[in-house]
Amino acid sequence: MHTHDDSTASESGSARSWWEARYAEHxxxxxxxxxxxxxxxxxxxxxxxxxxxxxxxxxxxxWLARQGWATTGVDLSVTAVTRGSRAAVTAGVEERxxxxxxxxxxxxxxxxFDLVTxxxxxxxPVEIPRGAILRRAAGFVASGGHLxxxxxxxxxxxxxxxxxxxxxxxxxxxxxxxLGLDDGWEVVAAELRPRTxxxxxxxxxxxxxxxxxxxRRPLSEAGAGAGEAAPRP
Numbered sequence: 140m141h142t143h144d145d146s147t148a149s150e151s152g153s154a155r156s157w158w159e160a161r162y163a164e165h166x167x168x169x170x171x172x173x174x175x176x177x178x179x180x181x182x183x184x185x186x187x188x189x190x191x192x193x194x195x196x197x198x199x200x201x202w203l204a205r206q207g208w209a210t211t212g213v214d215l216s217v218t219a220v221t222r223g224s225r226a227a228v229t230a231g232v233e234e235r236x237x238x239x240x241x242x243x244x245x246x247x248x249x250x251x252f253d254l255v256t257x258x259x260x261x262x263x264p265v266e267i268p269r270g271a272i273l274r275r276a277a278g279f280v281a282s283g284g285h286l287x288x289x290x291x292x293x294x295x296x297x298x299x300x301x302x303x304x305x306x307x308x309x310x311x312x313x314x315x316x317x318l319g320l321d322d323g324w325e326v327v328a329a330e331l332r333p334r335t336x337x338x339x340x341x342x343x344x345x346x347x348x349x350x351x352x353x354x355r356r357p358l359s360e361a362g363a364g365a366g367e368a369a370p371r372p
Contacts, residue, residue, distance in 0.1 A: 175204035187253030197223020204232035251281035292349040
C-alpha cells in the first residue's frame, strides 16, 4: 500500500474500495521484485519468522521465504493477497508463507516475529492511519527482533499529480518519533538512502528512501520491564 498523514479514519472504508479498484486495473501492478532495502537488511540476519505489513502482491514475502524465512503477509486488499498466495505457489514456497487480508489498524496476532517490515506503507489519495499502524507493528516484534520501516521520502515518479501536491513524505526522524519507542529498543538506522529506480516507461531515475531500522533489546540487555511490547494506540 502506498500516507504520512496520521488520519484516524478506518482503512476498511474508502481505502479498501480504492485499493481493490486499483488492483482490478490489471493483473500485477507491482514488479514482484524484492524491495532493495529489505533485501539488504534481511540478508544480514539469520532467517526466522517474518511479518510483512502492507505486503501487496507478495513480492517481499516470496523473497523472504526463498531465503528460509517463515513469512506472513498482511494487506488490506483481498485481490492483492490472493495474488501473493498464487506467487508463493508458483515459487514453490507456499509452505513457508501465509497471507491475510485485513485492516492493519485493527489486525492482531499472538505471534511474535524476528523481523517485521513495512515497505512503502503509504496511501494516496486515500488515507490510512499510518502512525497508529507503525506503533502496532512494534508490538509484533519478538525479543531480539527487528522492525524495518521503509518509505518514499520524495516523489517516486517525478512530479506529483495536482491532487497529491499536499502529501507530506515522512522523514526518518518523523517515522522514528511515530513509533514511540522506549529504552527497550536500539536504533540501528534512521537515515535517507538514495537508489536508482526505473519508471513505468523503463527510464532510470534517482529516488530517495526513508529507512528506519530498530531492534528490540532482549531482556538480558534491557533489564526487567524494558522488553515489553510497545504501547498500543
